[in-house]
Amino acid sequence: MEKHLLSKSTFIRGAQCLKSLYLYKKRYFLRDRLSDEQRLKFKRGFNVGIFAQRLYPGGIDVRPGSPSAYKKSVEKTVKLLEEKTKVIYEAGFQHNRVLVFLDVLINENNSCKAIEVKSSRSISPTYMLDAALQYYVIKGSGLNLEDFSIVHIDENYIMNKELDINKLFTSVSVMQEIAGMQEKVTEMIKLEKEILNYKHSPKIDIGPHCYNPYPCDFIGHCWKNVPRPSVFEVHGLSFDEKHELYKNKITGPGEVKEKFVNNELIENSCKAIMDKKTHFDRQAIQQTISQLQTPSAFLYLLVQRPAIPYISGTRPYQQIVYGYFLLENKVESTNEPIFKILNEPEKYQAFIKTMIDFLKNFKTLIIYDDVPSNLLSLKNEIKFISLKDLFINGHIIDPDIQEHSSFQSVAKKLIKPVTDKTSSVLNDLLAADIFESFNDNHDAELLKQVEQYGNYTAKDMKKFWEWLKAHSN
Numbered sequence: 001m002e003k004h005l006l007s008k009s010t011f012i013r014g015a016q017c018l019k020s021l022y023l024y025k026k027r028y029f030l031r032d033r034l035s036d037e038q039r040l041k042f043k044r045g046f047n048v049g050i051f052a053q054r055l056y057p058g059g060i061d062v063r064p065g066s067p068s069a070y071k072k073s074v075e076k077t078v079k080l081l082e083e084k085t086k087v088i089y090e091a092g093f094q095h096n097r098v099l100v101f102l103d104v105l106i107n108e109n110n111s112c113k114a115i116e117v118k119s120s121r122s123i124s125p126t127y128m129l130d131a132a133l134q135y136y137v138i139k140g141s142g143l144n145l146e147d148f149s150i151v152h153i154d155e156n157y158i159m160n161k162e163l164d165i166n167k168l169f170t171s172v173s174v175m176q177e178i179a180g181m182q183e184k185v186t187e188m189i190k191l192e193k194e195i196l197n198y199k200h201s202p203k204i205d206i207g208p209h210c211y212n213p214y215p216c217d218f219i220g221h222c223w224k225n226v227p228r229p230s231v232f233e234v235h236g237l238s239f240d241e242k243h244e245l246y247k248n249k250i251t252g253p254g255e256v257k258e259k260f261v262n263n264e265l266i267e268n269s270c271k272a273i274m275d276k277k278t279h280f281d282r283q284a285i286q287q288t289i290s291q292l293q294t295p296s297a298f299l300y301l302l303v304q305r306p307a308i309p310y311i312s313g314t315r316p317y318q319q320i321v322y323g324y325f326l327l328e329n330k331v332e333s334t335n336e337p338i339f340k341i342l343n344e345p346e347k348y349q350a351f352i353k354t355m356i357d358f359l360k361n362f363k364t365l366i367i368y369d370d371v372p373s374n375l376l377s378l379k380n381e382i383k384f385i386s387l388k389d390l391f392i393n394g395h396i397i398d399p400d401i402q403e404h405s406s407f408q409s410v411a412k413k414l415i416k417p418v419t420d421k422t423s424s425v426l427n428d429l430l431a432a433d434i435f436e437s438f439n440d441n442h443d444a445e446l447l448k449q450v451e452q453y454g455n456y457t458a459k460d461m462k463k464f465w466e467w468l469k470a471h472s473n
């Protein structure tokens with residue numbers, strides 16, 4: 001068996017951008033560091049895939065132990081099929097020097113069905129292309145498929161006491177659609193292989209494809225020649241609008257400002273970038289501060305969106321408040337934030353009720369992001385001040401802060417945050433990941449890191465509020 005040139009992931013990479021495929025294969029060292037977001041996304045996809053195997057129990061897993069062991073997996077798949085094994089996980093196939101691993105292969109009554117598992121709530125065009133490639137390789141390797149289904153999470157499922165895996169996932173046959181995509185797949189494989197023979201990377205300019213369908217991991221390399229500051233840093237424009245301007249050689253904030261003379265947000269943003277200074281709308285900040293009624297407190301919520309629900313009455317990907325930090329807003333306050341975390345998922349509703357009752361002791365709560373849907377009713381009784389709105393509405397514009405930046409990015413730029421730089425929990429995503437692993441391993445030490453993260457964040461919010469007051473005059 002000749003070594004493969006393409007795999008499922010490199011094929012999809014090439015479909016997004018041929019240059020990305022080339023760089024990945026030939027200049028791997030130019031790759032950006034994997035972001036926490038991407039790493040956790042892969043982890044979630046992997047975990048959901050493993051979990052979904054329970055839908056088809058008793059299978060044999062032939063996943064290669066290392067990338068170089070792919071040949072063994074392919075050979076083992078052939079052997080298991082000859083032995084009439086009913087369920088194979090991660091079945092390996094190679095054809096025309098393209099290698100794929102299928103999540104689940106069902107081999108019953110002399111017919112085979114392919115199943116690909118996705119952790120998403122719907123089927124995207126990329127998933128269809130991915131399935132079409134697998135069909136191409138499996139069929140080309142000599143195995144006839146009777147059906148090909150994509151199994152994904154049903155967003156309408158509500159967990160009721162116990163998780164019902166058969167209701168959590170939904171299965172959609174895509175056989176007809178992917179059979180009709182075979183010509184496209186064949187041509188794309190041909191083109192991708194040709195590109196890999198190039199001496200230099202193909203000339204492809206930056207564009208929306210750098211982020212769609214996935215953020216490319218060669219952005220650091222390809223975007224390094226975009227002049228700084230650039231149109232891409234300007235607030236008040238979508239990515240596509242910025243790219244359109246860039247394509248039309250309107251690349252600097254000065255040119256953008258001239259083009260959008262009647263747009264206050266864009267003008268202020270361009271000015272902030274050119275002057276390298278933070279823009280403040282002092283009147284709007286004053287107005288925000290004046291909404292405060294006592295007693296007030298800073299509230300930082302720890303929120304997660306588990307793909308697989310573990311709390312009765314919740315849906316997949318529903319926002320779950322698993323902890324909160326509350327720091328009273330008192331001038332003389334040297335107090336520590338009050339910290340609560342969900343220790344017993346089965347008591348979630350009681351946890352939320354106790355939290356709501358406690359929050360009602362305050363007239364104003366200063367938050368960063370908006371509150372999740374199950375706390376929205378609180379807005380009828382308590383005044384919420386969202387600090388993020390100051391950035392979204394352009395009342396504060398800083399060249400280094402995006403409109404939807406996290407509070408940690410804001411604090412890092414505008415105040416001296418208390419945050420412990422040595423901590424492994426530096427953002428909400430990592431905190432939620434640790435909390436999820438705590439549910440499995442009950443490692444109290446890990447949870448302490450989450451506690452410290454929230455504690456510092458609540459204190460930083462108070463610091464930021466003082467900073468705001470100082471900048472409102």
Ligand code: SF4
Nearest residue numbers: 017020210216218222
């Ligand atoms: S950054 Fe953009 S142009 Fe560069 S390889 Fe990635 S997708 Fe292609």
